[in-house]
Amino acid sequence: MAGQAEKVFVPTDDELLQAQSNLWRHSLCYLTPMSLRCAVDLGVPTAIHRLGGAASPSELVAALSLPASKLPFLARLLRQLATAGVFTSTDAGTYRLNPLSYLLVDGVLIDGDASQTAIVRAAASRYYVEAAMGLADWFRKDFDGPVPSPFEDVHGAAIFEESMALLDPEMDQLIHDAVAAHDHMGIGPVLRQCSELFEGLETLTDCGGGDGTTARSIVEAYPHIKCTVLDLPKVMDKVLLPAEEGAVKYVSGDLFHVVPPAQAVLLKLVLHFWSDEDCIKILAQCKKAVPPRDAGGKVIVIDIVLGSVSAGPMLETQHLMDMLMLVMTRGRQREEKDWSDIFTKAGFSGYKIVKKLGARAVIEVYP
Numbered sequence: 231m232a233g234q235a236e237k238v239f240v241p242t243d244d245e246l247l248q249a250q251s252n253l254w255r256h257s258l259c260y261l262t263p264m265s266l267r268c269a270v271d272l273g274v275p276t277a278i279h280r281l282g283g284a285a286s287p288s289e290l291v292a293a294l295s296l297p298a299s300k301l302p303f304l305a306r307l308l309r310q311l312a313t314a315g316v317f318t319s320t321d322a323g324t325y326r327l328n329p330l331s332y333l334l335v336d337g338v339l340i341d342g343d344a345s346q347t348a349i350v351r352a353a354a355s356r357y358y359v360e361a362a363m364g365l366a367d368w369f370r371k372d373f374d375g376p377v378p379s380p381f382e383d384v385h386g387a388a389i390f391e392e393s394m395a396l397l398d399p400e401m402d403q404l405i406h407d408a409v410a411a412h413d414h415m416g417i418g419p420v421l422r423q424c425s426e427l428f429e430g431l432e433t434l435t436d437c438g439g440g441d442g443t444t445a446r447s448i449v450e451a452y453p454h455i456k457c458t459v460l461d462l463p464k465v466m467d468k469v470l471l472p473a474e475e476g477a478v479k480y481v482s483g484d485l486f487h488v489v490p491p492a493q494a495v496l497l498k499l500v501l502h503f504w505s506d507e508d509c510i511k512i513l514a515q516c517k518k519a520v521p522p523r524d525a526g527g528k529v530i531v532i533d534i535v536l537g538s539v540s541a542g543p544m545l546e547t548q549h550l551m552d553m554l555m556l557v558m559t560r561g562r563q564r565e566e567k568d569w570s571d572i573f574t575k576a577g578f579s580g581y582k583i584v585k586k587l588g589a590r591a592v593i594e595v596y597p
């Protein structure tokens with residue numbers, strides 16, 4: 231048997247060296263988010279922006295008031311982040327902002343307040359990292375009753391719940407800020423590239439609509455639409471908005487119990503947080519809220535469809551987003567066949583993937 235195994239796999243020298251290099255890369259790539267967080271905490275992207283969009287390591291040491299002795303170390307950090315695609319290195323020995331690092335500049339505006347620094351800080355926080363470090367222990371445990379996420383198992387608290395605010399109010403706020411940053415980016419391309427979604431629509435309920443940013447963007451682009459935002463009372467209380475603001479109405483409630491009626495219901499980045507069983511319950515409530523298909527009723531789901539891209543960094547992003555759901559929540563990212571099953575089980579007659587936008591997709595689901 232041993233002889234057979236040797237015959238099956240004998241790597242060449244080149245393969246062996248390549249494998250070792252890949253193993254180093256996979257074992258060490260956790261340092262990239264740590265370097266990125268360091269750059270964000272130091273304010274490197276904002277400093278490069280203020281220095282005109284490109285800066286040398288010595289200009290940055292001065293601009294950030296770092297000790298001169300740290301110059302060689304900052305140069306190494308910037309070099310690694312440039313290799314990872316966070317900055318662009320130039321022949322002049324400077325580092326330029328690129329579209330990614332531009333999103334980490336304080337106060338940057340693209341379709342609203344776009345700064346994504348909270349995502350970097352949350353993802354590279356001790357809470358997220360410790361939850362991921364608990365994965366093997368979590369796999370070995372046989373839980374009685376509902377299976378908690380590794381995050382809940384390690385920290386004894388669940389994100390977005392009161393338990394997290396009690397455990398660490400600052401981290402709770404950072405998680406909310408990270409999710410808001412993540413959610414707010416991306417509605418612009420939907421409005422510009424999927425106008426057919428909104429044609430003929432007079433009313434829409436944004437279910438789990440958070441602070442109403444998406445709804446306000448919709449009514450700004452399509453002023454004939456009246457929007458209702460539904461979210462939990464604790465979110466609505468924090469937002470401190472009037473119950474009604476122009477064409478946007480804010481309603482406190484629970485999407486498992488009742489969804490305010492409208493021609494269309496939007497679920498943007500909501501379902502990936504929930505188990506299949508919970509998604510079916512949520513979608514069943516949404517179905518009750520919209521008119522039949524021939525009267526224009528529909529549910530619009532904006533979420534990742536795993537495999538909507540076939541290879542490369544975007545596919546890796548989709549699978550990392552699924553691992554994030556595995557570690558942090560009881561939900562998951564879904565392939566098209568998983569979405570199709572859920573829609574059918576919730577009583578819908580069909581669906582159409584309207585557009586693939588980056589790592590996400592826009593799906594119309596018909597009653």
Ligand SMILES: C[S@@+](CC[C@H](N)C(=O)[O-])C[C@H]1O[C@@H](n2cnc3c(N)ncnc32)[C@H](O)[C@@H]1O
Pocket residue numbers: 409413414437438439440441443444460461462465483484485486497498499500503
């Ligand atoms: C990931 S956020 C998505 C926010 C928003 N759709 C967006 O894309 O900007 C999920 C939202 O669902 C809300 N939510 C969670 N459970 C809910 C429930 N039972 N009823 C209503 N809203 C809920 C959360 O408070 C949060 O605002």
